[in-house]
Amino acid sequence: MIYLDNAATTLHKPPQVEQAILEALHTAGNPGRGAHEPTLHAARIVLDTRLALAELFHAPDPSCIVFAANATMALNTVLNGVLHPGDHVITTVYEHNSVLRPLYRLRAQGVEVSFTGVDDAARLCYDQWETLLRPTTRALVVTGASNVTGNGTNLVRAADFAHRHGLLLIVDAAQTAGAQPIDVQQLGIDALCFTGHKALLGPQGTGGAYVRPGLQIAPLLVGGSGVHSFDETHPLQMPTVLEAGTLNVHGLAGLCAGVQWLLEQGVENLAAREAALARLFYEQVRTAPGVTVYGDMTMQHRAPIVALNIGQEDSARVADILWEDYGICVRAGAHCAPLMHKALGTAEQGVVRFSFSHFNTEQEVQQAAQAVCALTRELLCE
Amino acid sequence: MRIKRSYIVLSFRTTLEAMEWEKQCHVRQVPGRLIPLPREISAGCGLAWRMLPEDWQSWQAELDETRFDKVTPVEQ
Numbered sequence: 186m187i188y189l190d191n192a193a194t195t196l197h198k199p200p201q202v203e204q205a206i207l208e209a210l211h212t213a214g215n216p217g218r219g220a221h222e223p224t225l226h227a228a229r230i231v232l233d234t235r236l237a238l239a240e241l242f243h244a245p246d247p248s249c250i251v252f253a254a255n256a257t258m259a260l261n262t263v264l265n266g267v268l269h270p271g272d273h274v275i276t277t278v279y280e281h282n283s284v285l286r287p288l289y290r291l292r293a294q295g296v297e298v299s300f301t302g303v304d305d306a307a308r309l310c311y312d313q314w315e316t317l318l319r320p321t322t323r324a325l326v327v328t329g330a331s332n333v334t335g336n337g338t339n340l341v342r343a344a345d346f347a348h349r350h351g352l353l354l355i356v357d358a359a360q361t362a363g364a365q366p367i368d369v370q371q372l373g374i375d376a377l378c379f380t381g382h383k384a385l386l387g388p389q390g391t392g393g394a395y396v397r398p399g400l401q402i403a404p405l406l407v408g409g410s411g412v413h414s415f416d417e418t419h420p421l422q423m424p425t426v427l428e429a430g431t432l433n434v435h436g437l438a439g440l441c442a443g444v445q446w447l448l449e450q451g452v453e454n455l456a457a458r459e460a461a462l463a464r465l466f467y468e469q470v471r472t473a474p475g476v477t478v479y480g481d482m483t484m485q486h487r488a489p490i491v492a493l494n495i496g497q498e499d500s501a502r503v504a505d506i507l508w509e510d511y512g513i514c515v516r517a518g519a520h521c522a523p524l525m526h527k528a529l530g531t532a533e534q535g536v537v538r539f540s541f542s543h544f545n546t547e548q549e550v551q552q553a554a555q556a557v558c559a560l561t562r563e564l565l566c567e
Numbered sequence: 568m569r570i571k572r573s574y575i576v577l578s579f580r581t582t583l584e585a586m587e588w589e590k591q592c593h594v595r596q597v598p599g600r601l602i603p604l605p606r607e608i609s610a611g612c613g614l615a616w617r618m619l620p621e622d623w624q625s626w627q628a629e630l631d632e633t634r635f636d637k638v639t640p641v642e643q
Contacts (some may be wrong), residue, residue, distance in 0.1 A: 217582035220603045220614055222585045226588075228614075232586040248583055411582055412604075412613040 187549045190514045191383070192332055192360060192490055192540030198386045201442040206388060208244070209438035214429055217411035220390075227434045234441035235424070241444055241452070242377060242395050243368040251427040252393040252437065256359040256380035257283040258405075259394040262427055263355055263376045263402055264288065264326070266402035270295025272323040275352075277309055278524035279331040279338065285355050286526065288326070297321070303528050305332045306481040311436040312344050324353040329361030333525045333536060334480030335490030336462070342370045346416075353400075359383060360488045364459065366452050369395050376400065386447065387440030390433050402427060455543040460488035462541040462550050467491050469554035473561045479536055489541040495561050500535035503560065507537075511556040515539050570641045577616040577635040585614035588634055597630070598622040608639050614629040617643075622635050 188196045215224030217229045235247035253259040264287045288298050300319040302310050325347045330337040342489045347354040353375045363384030383389030407419035408429035467482050475496040504517035518535040579585040587637030
C-alpha cells in the first residue's frame with residue numbers, strides 16, 4: 186500500500202506516538218481532578234503538550250494553548266466566541282467547511298460574510314481585501330493553505346492587512362500546523378486553530394487553538410473544570426475557560442510525542458522533504474496527456490498536495506481504481522471545500538488529491554506517478 | 568491517631584499554574600508536593616502546593632510570587 190492521503194490524516198507516525206498513547210492508557214488518571222499520582226501524571230502530560238505546542242508555534246505562554254477534539258471544534262469555539270450580529274468577516278474561497286459552516290450559521294444570526302476569490306492558478310486575489318472592507322469588518326479568517334490545491338495563503342500579507350485595519354486574524358492551520366514553520370507572535374495571529382492528526386502526527390480526536398493573550402473568547406461549552414466547583418459560571422481564566430470537561434489525555438500524550446518529534450527533526454527540514462516529494466510527483470505527471478493539475482506549483486509556501494484530474498473522468502472512479510489496482514490511497518471528491526471546487530470548475534468532477542508526507546519515499550512517489558500515467562493511457566482510450 | 572502538623576500551602580489560579588509550579592519545583596528541587604486544595608482555602612476542588620514552614624522560610628525569597636495566588640498556613 187502507498188499512502189498518499191496525508192492531508193486527510195497522516196497514517197505513518199513516529200513510534201514514540203504509539204508508545205506514549207499506550208503508556209498513558211495504563212498510567213493516566215483524570216487531569217486536574219485530584220492529587221494522586223495517576224491524576225498528576227495526566228496533568229503533567231497536558232502541561233507538556235501545551236509546552237511543546239507553545240514552542241512549535243512560538244507562543245508566549247502555555248496558557249495560550251487550548252485543547253479541543255479537532256480543528257472544527259476549535260474553529261467553532263473561536264468564531265462563535267468572537268463574532269456577534271452586525272459584525273462583518275472577510276474569508277476566502279479556500280476555506281474548508283470547518284470554517285464555512287460556522288460562518289454560514291453565524292450569517293443566519295446577523296453576521297455578514299464576504300469571500301476572497303482566486304485567479305486562474307487558484308491563487309488568492311489579495312487585492313480584493315481592500316474593496317471587501319467595511320466599517321463593521323471585525324475579522325479576517327483564512328486557512329494556511331487550501332486543502333484542495335495546496336496553494337498557500339500569504340500570512341504576512343494577511344497579517345499586514347488585518348493589523349492595518351484593526352481586524353482579528355484567525356487562521357485555520359489544519360493543513361499547515363506541523364507542516365510549515367508558524368510564528369504566531371511574529372505574524373501577530375490572534376487565533377490559530379489546529380488539528381492533531383495531520384502534520385502534528387498525533388491521533389484523531391486531538392486539536393486545539395493558540396489564542397493571543399488578552400483575546401476574550403466566549404466559551405462554546407461550559408461544565409466541569411476541576412476548580413471553583415461551587416461557582417455557577419465556568420472559570421474565566423485561560424486555558425480553563427475554553428476547556429470544559431475531561432480532556433483527551435491519552436490522545437494528547439500521542440500528540441505531545443508527535444510534536445516533540447517534530448521539534449527534534451525541525452519542521453523546515455521535514456517541509457523541504459515533503460515539498461521535494463510533491464515536486465517529484467508533479468514533474469512526472471504534469472505532461473501526461475489528459476492530465477490537468479490544479480493550483481500553483483511554483484508557490485514557495487504551499488501544502489505538499491498535487492490535485493489533478495484525468496480528462497473528464499470522475500475523480501471518484503480514478504481514486505477507486507488507484508486503490509483497487511495499484512494499492513494507492515488518495516482522496517477524490519469535494520474535500521469539504523465547496524467554494525474552492527466551484528472556483529476551479531470541478532464541483533461535479535471533483536479532483537484526485539495526492540498529499541505527501543515526509544515518511545513517503547521517492548520510490549512510492551515514482552510508483553504513484555507511473556500509475557497515474559498508465560491510468561491516463563487506459564482511461565483516455567476508453 | 569494521626570497527629571496534625573503545620574504546613575504552608577500555596578494555592579493557584581488555574582490547574583495549569585499548579586502544574587507549571589510543580590515542574591519548576593522539581594527542576595530546582597524545591598521541597599513539597601501537590602495536594603488537593605484544602606477547604607480552609609477554598610471550597611470545591613483544585614490543586615495546591617504544600618511544604619513545611621521551615622522549607623517555606625528557606626525558599627520564600629527565591630520563589631516567584633507571581634506564579635501562585637495565595638499563601639495560607641494550615642494544620643493537616
